[in-house]
Amino acid sequence: MMSATRTETSLESVETLLRDELAQGDAMISTATPILRHLLVNDDRALFSDEVVARVRAMTADAARQLLHAEAQAGQIADRASFLSEREDGLVEALVEEPAFLAHVHALSLEGTLALQLQARCSIDGVLTPLLQELVASSDDFVAGSAMAVIAAQARFIQDHRRMAMPLRELPGELFHKALLVLRSHGGARDESIVAAERALREGYDEAHGRLGLLTRLVMRLTRPAPGALDLGSAGLAVFSTALAMATGQERELTVVSFSERQLVRLALALRAAGLDQPSVEEQLLVLHPEVALPAGFDQLSAERAALLLASSPRHEA
Amino acid sequence: MAGAAFLATARTDGRDWMIEADEPLASLQLRSGGELPGIVATPALLELVRKARRYGLKLARMIAAQDDHEKVTAWVEIEPEKNGEGCTIGVANWHAEPLPLEEIAVADERRAAIERHVAELTARLGPDQEVLSVECGSAELQAVAERLHEGHGRHWRDLVEVEGDGHVVTKHWRQLDGARVIVPGSARHWRARLLPLGQPEPGKAGFDLLLVADEPPARPAEAAAGARAVANAAIGRDIAPVLRQPIARIIANAETIRTQLAGPLAEEYSNYAADISTAGEHLLALIDDLADLEVVEADDFSAAPDRIDLADLARRAAGILGVRARERGIEIDAPKVGESVPAIGEFRRVLQILLNLLGNAVRYSPEGSQVWLRAEAEGGSARITVADQGEGLTSEQQAKAFDKFERLGRSGDGGSGLGLYISRRLARAMGGELTVESAPGQGARFTLELPTFEDRRREPR
Numbered sequence: 001m002m003s004a005t006r007t008e009t010s011l012e013s014v015e016t017l018l019r020d021e022l023a024q025g026d027a028m029i030s031t032a033t034p035i036l037r038h039l040l041v042n043d044d045r046a047l048f049s050d051e052v053v054a055r056v057r058a059m060t061a062d063a064a065r066q067l068l069h070a071e072a073q074a075g076q077i078a079d080r081a082s083f084l085s086e087r088e089d090g091l092v093e094a095l096v097e098e099p100a101f102l103a104h105v106h107a108l109s110l111e112g113t114l115a116l117q118l119q120a121r122c123s124i125d126g127v128l129t130p131l132l133q134e135l136v137a138s139s140d141d142f143v144a145g146s147a148m149a150v151i152a153a154q155a156r157f158i159q160d161h162r163r164m165a166m167p168l169r170e171l172p173g174e175l176f177h178k179a180l181l182v183l184r185s186h187g188g189a190r191d192e193s194i195v196a197a198e199r200a201l202r203e204g205y206d207e208a209h210g211r212l213g214l215l216t217r218l219v220m221r222l223t224r225p226a227p228g229a230l231d232l233g234s235a236g237l238a239v240f241s242t243a244l245a246m247a248t249g250q251e252r253e254l255t256v257v258s259f260s261e262r263q264l265v266r267l268a269l270a271l272r273a274a275g276l277d278q279p280s281v282e283e284q285l286l287v288l289h290p291e292v293a294l295p296a297g298f299d300q301l302s303a304e305r306a307a308l309l310l311a312s313s314p315r316h317e318a
Numbered sequence: 319m320a321g322a323a324f325l326a327t328a329r330t331d332g333r334d335w336m337i338e339a340d341e342p343l344a345s346l347q348l349r350s351g352g353e354l355p356g357i358v359a360t361p362a363l364l365e366l367v368r369k370a371r372r373y374g375l376k377l378a379r380m381i382a383a384q385d386d387h388e389k390v391t392a393w394v395e396i397e398p399e400k401n402g403e404g405c406t407i408g409v410a411n412w413h414a415e416p417l418p419l420e421e422i423a424v425a426d427e428r429r430a431a432i433e434r435h436v437a438e439l440t441a442r443l444g445p446d447q448e449v450l451s452v453e454c455g456s457a458e459l460q461a462v463a464e465r466l467h468e469g470h471g472r473h474w475r476d477l478v479e480v481e482g483d484g485h486v487v488t489k490h491w492r493q494l495d496g497a498r499v500i501v502p503g504s505a506r507h508w509r510a511r512l513l514p515l516g517q518p519e520p521g522k523a524g525f526d527l528l529l530v531a532d533e534p535p536a537r538p539a540e541a542a543a544g545a546r547a548v549a550n551a552a553i554g555r556d557i558a559p560v561l562r563q564p565i566a567r568i569i570a571n572a573e574t575i576r577t578q579l580a581g582p583l584a585e586e587y588s589n590y591a592a593d594i595s596t597a598g599e600h601l602l603a604l605i606d607d608l609a610d611l612e613v614v615e616a617d618d619f620s621a622a623p624d625r626i627d628l629a630d631l632a633r634r635a636a637g638i639l640g641v642r643a644r645e646r647g648i649e650i651d652a653p654k655v656g657e658s659v660p661a662i663g664e665f666r667r668v669l670q671i672l673l674n675l676l677g678n679a680v681r682y683s684p685e686g687s688q689v690w691l692r693a694e695a696e697g698g699s700a701r702i703t704v705a706d707q708g709e710g711l712t713s714e715q716q717a718k719a720f721d722k723f724e725r726l727g728r729s730g731d732g733g734s735g736l737g738l739y740i741s742r743r744l745a746r747a748m749g750g751e752l753t754v755e756s757a758p759g760q761g762a763r764f765t766l767e768l769p770t771f772e773d774r775r776r777e778p779r
Contacts, residue, residue, distance in 0.1 A: 217378075
């Protein structure tokens with residue numbers, strides 16, 4: 001009697017399981033076409049180009065490997081390679097589930113891609129720009145040192161970009177924390193080594209040494225309104241992005257995304273809100289989008305109105 | 319480099335209280351309304367300290383803070399204490415700048431504009447705050463207004479009771495601006511606003527005194543009803559201009575589709591577009607009619623007594639409707655060039671009547687028929703007749719033809735039933751008359767009669 005019940009129950013549960021799996025499969029099939037169509041004919045190719053998608057995947061995997069590596073080290077696991085390869089896919093999946101993490105990696109991969117494009121197209125170097133060169137020679141020791149640190153950070157960034165690496169130490173504090181939480185919840189029974197890994201990672205982290213922090217600090221230190229920092233040609237993409245984000249109060253990630261084709265209006269508004277006059281706005285746009293023109297009457301818009309328009313967009317707070 | 323050379327440091331404990339702080343952090347804490355020791359008062363800094371403590375991470379960010387007169391940006395690095403619960407805060411790149419005066423001025427200006435708008439009593443004061451004139455739109459303030467009016471030339475404060483008056487010695491406008499005013503018999507709370515006029519010294523050219531209530535006025539029921547009636551009667555003045563534009567756009571776009579300007583299109587769709595366009599045109603005509611109706615029904619409606627030539631007007635009307643007539647194969651027989659029938663009336667109104675009469679004739683006559691326009695002067699009055707070869711009207715129909723919204727059994731052609739009603743009203747407003755003669759099967763003759771110069775001279779209005 002007992003066994004019969006158990007058989008029934010397990011049969012039922014097997015069926016339930018199969019039904020669920022089937023439903024999931026169906027859902028995937030039904031969404032496959034729209035997603036594929038979106039990827040194929042998206043208006044804004046730059047945002048979802050094959051390259052960018054591949055980079056986001058690779059960078060996330062790199063972050064996952066660093067987490068697992070720390071765990072393996074803390075747990076003194078002998079066969080690191082198989083430990084990593086067993087767990088990597090699952091952890092990548094879990095990291096991608098974090099929208100903020102994904103958005104950050106996406107923005108970084110866009111920034112890197114655009115930096116290399118600008119280098120090729122307009123010879124705006126991704127590392128050493130006229131403004132940074134000038135600042136390195138500054139009589140203000142702090143500014144000179146900051147500029148040096150930024151140059152070094154940019155060189156690392158470009159190299160990481162080429163290698164599709166996402167060093168954990170470069171993540172903003174919240175995302176670093178989130179990544180550790182993901183590792184923890186994904187870890188299952190290997191608790192102790194994870195706790196040890198977490199402790200080591202947290203201790204080694206210092207946001208002040210991250211590239212984004214160094215950029216912010218440097219731009220803060222420049223006289224306001226930062227001359228040259230809002231000139232893409234002279235400042236370079238990285239300093240320009242940070243300066244524009246600071247001048248408009250937009251997230252830096254959103255600012256970087258706004259450099260893509262279909263975000264022209266956001267970019268133009270941000271430039272105006274940052275206080276640039278019409279010729280300067282046009283100059284920046286010309287570098288990023290040589291082929292497009294500003295909407296008629298844009299020159300009538302004051303910096304305040306532009307800031308207000310930006311602030312009223314729902315993306316502003318996101 | 320980072321982490322070195324801090325401008326100021328501070329420490330927080332496990333409750334995120336700031337327990338010690340160097341300047342300028344300490345005074346920011348106090349100015350932001352915090353205490354020392356006390357919870358971190360700057361929101362951006364508090365958030366950062368909390369995060370650093372909870373995550374156990376060294377964080378470094380730019381923070382922005384603002385008190386009532388300064389905007390501060392600073393680079394802060396926060397390190398959770400190794401063995402403690404709190405954090406150490408390092409500050410660098412401190413930058414404080416005063417809030418732009420402009421923002422304050424703009425806000426003031428906006429507030430003044432709003433208060434001017436809602437003020438229920440406005441008085442113009444001279445440079446010494448003496449009353450020059452009073453404008454009052456509220457029954458509640460009538461008594462106050464009268465006192466101010468009678469006290470012309472005196473300081474307004476002597477005429478209006480200001481709360482806490484006993485202690486107020488000063489009559490300086492800055493102190494009086496915003497003062498509570500007691501209005502006998504009013505349950506609402508009133509404030510006086512003094513808006514200085516003139517440059518460079520505010521108040522050089524006097525002041526605007528506003529009495530503004532904190533609560534909106536009670537709305538009497540009948541006033542609301544009256545407002546509704548006005549709203550109903552405001553189609554022509556208020557609504558017509560607003561409706562005309564979108565409808566004109568609908569028509570224009572429908573025409574674009576119909577004529578396939580934007581590319582080839584299936585026949586049905588082109589026909590649908592034609593329907594849309596036609597419906598839009600009817601709607602536009604209806605709006606015009608309603609607007610006219612409102613005008614002619616107004617008590618003070620009158621027409622200008624221009625010297626006009628009925629024959630000339632008839633020729634113009636025939637010209638305007640010529641295309642439509644030719645489309646239906648109808649021939650319009652207008653007065654010959656050189657013929658002239660002088661009359662007194664308003665040019666555009668007479669043309670409007672003729673277009674209405676001729677338009678009806680063209681619309682309701684059989685294809686291939688004729689429409690006559692005859693202008694003649696006879697016995698001190700001038701008249702013009704529009705005759706068609708249509709079905710004609712029975713005497714019953716003739717009796718109703720000039721009624722408002724009368725369609726004489728027609729429907730679905732977009733007419734409003736207002737044309738003849740409006741035309742007759744117009745004719746009468748010009749001292750003339752519009753009549754019809756007809757018999758079934760005999761066509762219809764509409765005759766517009768207008769006074770002539772002689773008429774006018776004999777009996778001046």
